[in-house]
Amino acid sequence: MVDRGAGALVALPPGEGTALSQLLTDRRSTKELSNEALTLEVVAGLLRHAAGVDGAGRPTYASARAQYLVSVTLVAGEVVGLRPGAYRYLGSRHALRTHTLGDLRPGLAAATVDAQWLAGAPAVLVLSADLTGANHYFAELGAVQGERFAWLEAGLITQNAYLWAAATGWGTAFIGGLNQAALPGVAEQVVPGGEHVLGLLPVGRPA
Ligand SMILES: Cc1cc2nc3c(=O)[nH]c(=O)nc-3n(C[C@H](O)[C@H](O)[C@H](O)COP(=O)(O)O)c2cc1C
Numbered sequence: 001m002v003d004r005g006a007g008a009l010v011a012l013p014p015g016e017g018t019a020l021s022q023l024l025t026d027r028r029s030t031k032e033l034s035n036e037a038l039t040l041e042v043v044a045g046l047l048r049h050a051a052g053v054d055g056a057g058r059p060t061y062a063s064a065r066a067q068y069l070v071s072v073t074l075v076a077g078e079v080v081g082l083r084p085g086a087y088r089y090l091g092s093r094h095a096l097r098t099h100t101l102g103d104l105r106p107g108l109a110a111a112t113v114d115a116q117w118l119a120g121a122p123a124v125l126v127l128s129a130d131l132t133g134a135n136h137y138f139a140e141l142g143a144v145q146g147e148r149f150a151w152l153e154a155g156l157i158t159q160n161a162y163l164w165a166a167a168t169g170w171g172t173a174f175i176g177g178l179n180q181a182a183l184p185g186v187a188e189q190v191v192p193g194g195e196h197v198l199g200l201l202p203v204g205r206p207a
Contacts (some may be wrong), residue, residue: 024163027165029174030165031060033117033206036205037112038078045096048094049070049160050072051157052097060160061156068091069134071128071129071191072089073090073126075087075108075126078123084102086190087099104190105119105120107189108186111187111197112200113179115173115177115202127197127199127201129150129195129198131195134149160175169206170203170204170205171205171206172201172202174201178200
């Protein structure tokens, strides 16, 4: 073996293609969406892939000590068969529980730094977590380890949503830039008290 020393580049082979390769090529943050309505079938597919369970009841993403710290709320605007409002996704039961009725998209859009366009998305997934509770649960690992785990879990759910979009031709983008001054007013309508909004995933047909 030739010793090339620190800093030398090691060229890599292309790596074997897999079932994921094309999806990763097609994965994009889509920030221009048409106002085409979503059906319940489409919403169900998105939720199950992003943060649900498979036929054997196994979750589609990893979670520290299987605590499933992150909650997903569907904010429906134009979803056939659902009145506009916020609906909590119960992943293990693959069901929605109504949280608040009314069009909450304008409030969410106003709470973003640069994504006001999401007021026109037919639906938005809201990722949230009780960060204080998470920190308490994982306190033995460090003061803020619980919230780190929650953020990481949100990333896994987000990538699932992106891959679902790549596979189906729908579009999404993770919006993490939130205006912390504007957020509490709308958050209290969308998620239970004590939960922190981690990010938004507007969903729709690419324009
Ligand atoms: C943690 C995180 C936060 C993001 N926040 C925003 C945001 O606030 N507004 C926005 O328009 N895009 C946001 N994005 C999307 C990025 O702009 C996008 O991923 C980046 O431009 C790369 O494009 P691609 O995802 O199509 O490869 C965010 C992405 C990540 C991972």
